[in-house]
Amino acid sequence: MRRDSDVSFIAFQETQLSDMGEVDSAKFWGDNDFDMDWVAANGRSGGLLSMWDPKIFKKVETIKDQHYLLFRGIVCGSNKEINLVNVYAPQRVPEKSLLWDKILGLLNSYPGQWVIMGDFNVVRSPKERKNSSFKVSCARAFNAFINEAGLLEYEMMGRKYTFLVENGSKMSKIDRFLVCFSFFSDWPDACLRALPRTHSDHNPIVLTTAKKNFGARPFRVFNSWLDKEGYVETVEKAATDFIGMEEPPDVVLSKKFKFVRDSIKNWREVMIHRENEEEETLREELENLEVTAEVRDLEEDEVWVKAECKKNLGILERNKTRDLKQRSRIRWAIDGDENTSFFHGVVNRRKASNTIHGLSINGSWVQKPTVIKGRFYHSSGTFFLNLSQVDIVCFVQGYARYLKGRGLISNCRSLKRKLKRLFFNAGRIGLPAQMA
Structure with a gap:
């Protein structure tokens, strides 16, 4: 299963083993080219085991607890800091709340991206349970932890539930991956899939971050371009200058669209470069005026220049936000809201939900x-x-x-x-x- 899904990191929960030396761990991985660490079980309860490919993940530090196993390290090749947490949550509600507080403390203490995976022994909503009672207080505490930590979750493919009892009448989704905003932004089209159960009452779940190439993406025109200098002239000139060959009309039209699109791309590159230079100049001039204001009162013309700098910077920022609003397709977005990180998140969540993973x-x-x-x-x-x-x-x-x-x-x-x-x-x- 590891080879079929090309897995680089495996997290096992409820091993019920106090000493992993008693087990041939290579059978789980398939060969001897791996690293591992574990948390011993408390009698016949609990136990965590994590295994990984050292060519993909380089471990720097390990932090252990009875209910979680944290690995801090670096993704080989990119040198990005990442924190991987293997979780097996307790059954009792007070102990769960204590675990959420511990993990939240870890998130606030260490830098880098975060991926938290495992058996959380809790559902987020009634629809994640079937033929079993839903504990409102437990779900509310778990959702509050996720929101406070700023974690996101991928939509799961293949199954609706991940755990069922032996007779199959009671089902629930208690296994999941939670990732930080930075990880989600880097991998908005990652695929979370539940695999068939074989030897366990849990479905194994796999998070795949490999990017798929489905060909050229549609070209997007932003409404803000219509107000920018040179856009209309560029489109009109490209449409006029195009010379078609004696080919079928649909082929000629397709080539004309491509010619216009390439012209817009060239205009866009020049426009972005010019706006970046303008923004840098405005910020530098504004900084100089603010430094001067600390020494002496600004002259009347300097006050006017400072106001113009702020005005032009605001225009540039509003144009960027306007493009993000269009990408996020939120019609009800409040005009003037410059919370760009919010719109980035909406764009990536929409991309994640619309992506065809397989x-x-x-x-x-x-x-x-x-x-x-x-x-x-x-x-x-x-x-x-x-x-x-x-x-x-x-x-x-x-x-x-x-x-x-x-x-x-x-x-x-x-x-x-x-x-x-x-x-x-x-x-x-x-x-x-x-x-x-």
Whole structure:
């Protein structure tokens, strides 16, 4: 299982072993190329074991507790500081609260990114339990800890629950990964997946951070560019200067869009460089004036310059925030709110929820982009081929109303006519006379 999922760090909970020397640990890893450390069990209760690939993670320090095992170290190759915590939470509510306080103290004491994993013996909401009682106070304390620590959680694929009793009637999601904002920002498209149970009443869960290449991403135009100098002129000039070859119209149009897009990219690079230089100059001038103000009163023209510096810096900052709001797609965002870290978080959480991590095909989990795209292409093609005349008409009308409602088109009737002909002229269904 470790080789199949390409795992670099494994965290075991409830080992029930007081001495790992009695066990051949290499069987868990698959070979002898690993490092490990553990917390002994208290009789037949508890016990933690962590194993890792020393070529990926270099341990610097270990901090042990009966209910957690913290490794502070560096990710080889990037030299980023990271803290990996293996958790097995106690059953009693007061002891859980004490554990949350201990982990919160660790988070506030050590720098670097944080990944906290394991069996937390608690759920966050009623929907994470089935056929068992939900303890409101316990969940409230756990959620308060997560919020205070600034931790985030990936959506789990493959299973809804991670633990079930032997008869299978009671289920709950008590195993999870919690990560800090910095880690989530670096890996917004990471995949958390629950694997099938084999020898345990818990489903193993795997967090994969490998990036998938699904090809070129859509080009995004920000509304703030419309107000910037040179944008409109750049687009108009590119559209005028493009010279198409004698090719099919759709190919010519595609190449023209690419030519315009490349022109906008060049304009954007120059614009960003110019704005960065302007911001640096404004901040330097503002700093000099503030230093001068500590020695003497500013002259009238210096006061005016200081006010202009602050004004122009505010404009630059509001433009950046405006772009972030557009990326986060929050229509209800308050104008003037400059909490950029909030919008960065929204963007990354949206990206994490929209990312296609893989597909289960004939019982096998597939993550190869070419296979995933091929399956989607085949499925969507089959869907449209099986549509009836009524289905196509409903789809076209609904899509046209949707675009008109968002202000993206003005002539709904013209679009519906073109889309209907596009579908019905495919050679398999005749266009009804009343729709022509």
